[in-house]
Amino acid sequence: DIQMTQSPSSLSASVGDRVTITCRATQDIRNDLGWYQQKPGKAPKRLIYAASSLQGGVPSRFSGSGSGTEFTLTISSLQPEDFATYYCLQHNSYPRTFGQGTKVEIK
Amino acid sequence: EVQLVESGGGLVKPGGSLRLSCAASGFIFSNYNMIWVRQAPGKGLEWVSSIDGGSSYIYYADSVKGRFTISRDNAKNSLSLQMNSLRAEDTAVYYCARESFITMVRGVTPDYWGQGTLVTVSS
Numbered sequence: 368d369i370q371m372t373q374s375p376s377s378l379s380a381s382v383g384d385r386v387t388i389t390c391r392a393t394q395d396i397r398n399d400l401g402w403y404q405q406k407p408g409k410a411p412k413r414l415i416y417a418a419s420s421l422q423g424g425v426p427s428r429f430s431g432s433g434s435g436t437e438f439t440l441t442i443s444s445l446q447p448e449d450f451a452t453y454y455c456l457q458h459n460s461y462p463r464t465f466g467q468g469t470k471v472e473i474k
Numbered sequence: 475e476v477q478l479v480e481s482g483g484g485l486v487k488p489g490g491s492l493r494l495s496c497a498a499s500g501f502i503f504s505n506y507n508m509i510w511v512r513q514a515p516g517k518g519l520e521w522v523s524s525i526d527g528g529s530s531y532i533y534y535a536d537s538v539k540g541r542f543t544i545s546r547d548n549a550k551n552s553l554s555l556q557m558n559s560l561r562a563e564d565t566a567v568y569y570c571a572r573e574s575f576i577t578m579v580r581g582v583t584p585d586y587w588g589q590g591t592l593v594t595v596s597s
Binding site: 399400401403405409410411412413415416417422454456458459460461462463464465466467468 | 518569576582
């Protein structure tokens, strides 16, 4: 099974900060990775698919990069509405596996 | 407009059964893999099961294998999850989501998700 290690598990940041979240896979998953944002009581929202493709309607301050085993989600300038929990998901093989999540909190 | 609406959650005793449904609309249902993902209270997301458009390829997490059964009815645009021998650790919000097919095992990051249905397993 492919394990996804997401870091950090939480971070405190200020509005305007640049934020980077990383997911590492235990084996090559090509670019079969996506990123989600989840707010309390809501379903996950897809931000990035195929590692670096921006979901339509998602602000361009969000970007994804990487392939193989190392992936990054970057928020270039954190906005108040970005405080949430973020998850990566690999969909290269079964079982599908999520990262443990990164909670982004207000500093 | 793509919509996924889950139903069937509720309170059930340990060892009991429950059947979740997901009603799909706004897209050609049979063209997509469908998945179930759950989230225990205060915890992260956990993939539960997937089924391809033709019900030929079905996969389960080890934690539910042998107890849960995924199925779909393309004529009714409906996805189901039959959950038997429920345990306290199955308590979670269950989401259905749509995934585009690439190969037998590869997909595209699931795009549309339902709002979730809460399953509580407790005596």
